[in-house]
Amino acid sequence: MTSVRPLPSILRFNQLFAAILKLKHLQPHSIIISLFAHLHCYGIRPDRHSLGILANSYCHLGRIDFGFSLLGKQIKLGYPPDCVTLTTLINGYINNDKLPLAAQLLDKIVGLGIKPDIVTYGAMFKGLCRIGDNAGALDLLEKMQSQGHCMPNLVIYSTVIDSLCKDTMLQEALNLFSAMKNEGIQPDVIVYNSLIRGLYHCGYRDEGKLMLNEMLVDNIAPTVETYNMLVDVFCKDGSVDEAYAVLELMIDSGEAPNIITYNAFLNGYCLRGQVNDAKKIFMAKNSCEPNVVSFNTVINGYIKLNFIDKALNIFQEMYRKGMTPNVITYNTLIDGMCKADKLPLALQLLLEMQARGVPPDIFTYASLLGGLCRSGRLDEAVALLENMEVNGVKPNTVVYNILIDSFCESGRVKDAENIFCHLLSKGLQPDCITYNVMIKGFCKKGLMNEADDLLRKMEEDGCFPDDITYNTIIRGYILNHSLSKALYYRDLMVSKGFKADAHTSSLFDDLLCYGNSSY
Secondary structure: OOOOOOOOOHHHHHHHHHHHHOOHHHOHHHHHHHHHHHHHHOOOOOOHHHHHHHHHHHHHOOOHHHHHHHHHHHHHOOOOOOHHHHHHHHHHHHHOOOHHHHHHHHHHHHHOOOOOOHHHHHHHHHHHHHOOOHHHHHHHHHHHHHHOOOOOOHHHHHHHHHHHHHOOOHHHHHHHHHHHHHOOOOOOHHHHHHHHHHHHHOOOHHHHHHHHHHHHHOOOOOOHHHHHHHHHHHHHOOOHHHHHHHHHHHHHOOOOOOHHHHHHHHHHHHHOOOHHHHHHHHHOOOOOOOOHHHHHHHHHHHHHOOOHHHHHHHHHHHHHOOOOOOHHHHHHHHHHHHHOOOHHHHHHHHHHHHHOOOOOOHHHHHHHHHHHHHOOOHHHHHHHHHHHHHOOOOOOHHHHHHHHHHHHHOOOHHHHHHHHHHHHHOOOOOOHHHHHHHHHHHHHOOOHHHHHHHHHHHHHOOOOOOHHHHHHHHHHHHHOOOHHHHHHHHHHHHHOOOOOOHHHHHHHHHHHHHOOOOO
16 A cells, blocks of 8 residues: 555455454554554544544553553644544553543543544443442433433343342342333333343242243243353252253244353253263263363362262363363362272372363362372372462462471471461461461470460451350360460450350369369
8 A cells, every 4th residue: 555656545455454453363553553654654644534544543551641642632733622532542441440530531521522433332331230330330320310311222221130130139130221211212122131130130030030031922032041040040059850841932932042051051960960861961962062061060070979990980081072172171180089988090180281281270280289188198288289379379378278288287397387487478368267277286286485475476367266266265175274365365265255155165064063173
């Protein structure tokens, strides 16, 4: 184009740049900025559309300041600010997680007498709902309606209703649904799907059925997504028969079940422990071709029933079908093997997954650490912790809790204390479980001063003791023949609103029955 004489008009270049922007996989924004620089060299003057495209590219790359510079250039060239340019800048703030600045800019736009259009408002609602600011979305909706120059449309109502349903604010969603209909806006299948999903997930099954009936009365045909959502909800509730009724309705309405429908039934049978029924669906020739989720579901079903060999057969079937297991597949098998005392097989699977290029995650290591600790192989567990860090997986507090508890239970309290200190050195904050396990370890060893010190540190660190903490230290003092301290902590526990558990009460009862001369 730049070799043609006379040069094409800016309109032709704009068409080219607009087409390039659609090629998302090429990360076109840097390319657009570079091409505009070449355009400047040829003396081609940009118009309003060109500057808007360039501003959009800068905003996508986080350079909203350059976007504002182009707004200034646009004004100098005699193009007054319009909604398209201002929406571009608002979108730039939203996409770069600067929603308060986007809101401020919207207020300035209104203050300047520029009337934002539905696209501008749509961007704001999308941003607010994305971060879960439902209160902000409802406030903006009210403001939009009160200003009157641009009324909310179906897309905006749909966006807000979906966000409210996801945050279980069902009454607010239903109120908005009614308001939308009162304004003459006909709900579509997307709005109904959001409401039905929200009602079912919050346990309002009868209300969900009524909403589905209302949808059908309004001649709005359910989509595959609607049917799949209902099948999934019923299957998770264990109501596979009701799910089949939905499936029949789905087929009668001309919608073909897909892999999501199929996987929901697999999950429903597995949750009921009917893995053989799940396998019949799994192996049926007229079913959808199973995917990784299908295999993982059946493997998990067999693991929960402790049928390790059957789970491994399904695992091998994955390879026979050319399917690549993912980290969830391996984690399910490894966890099941660890709990079934098949630790060598679990460790072998760890090596296999690494060899096949599937990186272990925190759940993989937590399962293996738990297995090693239950088998008393504590030094190997520590070595695995080191291996975990070498492989770039950062241990969390749960992992450290497993190790600390195991060392305390085996009487190696000093080693447990070292691991506790290691946790702190890694910048991790011990939780209530960590402190309770460590205090229990000190009490078992009769190290009551250390237990006292740790309880104080626990409170200083803002991790407040619970009933387990107090019951543990009370039992420690009783068993270490210090009744006065036990009574002190009992009174303190009661003042905090906690009660003695059965074990602690039994120890106090024994003291009352047999006397306390030994104290």
